[in-house]
Amino acid sequence: MNENLSLGRIAGIHVGLNWSLLVVAALIAWSLATSLLPSAAPGEASSAYWTAGVISALVFLASLLAHELAHSVVAMRRGVKVEGITLWLFGGVSRFSSDTSSPGAQALITFVGPLTSLVLGAVFYLVSVAVGGGAGLLPATLSWLGYINITLGVFNLVPAFPLDGGRLLQSLIWLRTGDRLRATRIAARIGMGFAYLLIAYGLATFLFRVADVMTPNPVQAADTITVDDALHGYVLASRHSTFPTHDAGGRLSGLLTLTALKNVAPNARTTTLIKDVICPLDSVAKASPTDPVTDLLGASDGCSEGRTLVVVDGRLVGIISPSDINRLMQRSMSGRSQMPAGSA
């Protein structure tokens, strides 16, 4: 990518910017000022959010630069000729005009970049806790800077070229086999696998909504019936192992699982009501039909056995089980995925 704006020399290294990064910085400032910061620290003036947003975007650019400078400074110390650094849309690129001769040196040069991002992230987080721990504009801004730097560090460690992780993996295989070419080939192949995973994840994020994977309008059981009635009337009569429940007024009240039913002693089954054994509504993950499917991946896993209830205005419209998600992942990874037919 081309360098459009020179920032001069830092530590003897030429630093330049590509215009794409200015667009990213503007987007970051805008989204921080108009949505992230107002929801994290409500009650401030709009000018305060914009000031914090613009400063954060600039500090983020400085963090990217610190990541690249770490690569370049260590490279110079190891005798590699550094041409310069260009910051662009996806971070930075350090251009080296000579190569390293040892895998150890290459591993070190590569690793210090993500390490710098992770350390910066940890420092921002610690300072955010020190100045108030989440409440207020300053801690919220600092904790965003911590989050973005840690994300940057972790993302760069994914072992896929051209990310640092790909190069790091290549150095480690090179170190082990002593064969640089073979290491490059193996690392490239592993990188392809990760690239496919990232693409599948990206596809799942952008294409699939909760409505595309849920089982619509699941059978609901009244929570006023007994365990014995639930076993005979619902569980044995269908292939499902969980049932959403509603109370006497028809309102969604929780989730009945087979495990909960089995835990009731046989002689108590005709006297125990299922409202006493259900997984209460507060403990069940809930989603809206338009949420991205990837939101479900971190869903809580307590008594709900990984189920998510799909709810609109408190009304149940669907249910999602872990096997629904697995099926979707397999479909999108095998490349046989169909475009979902629009989501609700």
Ligand SMILES: [Zn+2]
């Ligand atoms: Zn890097």
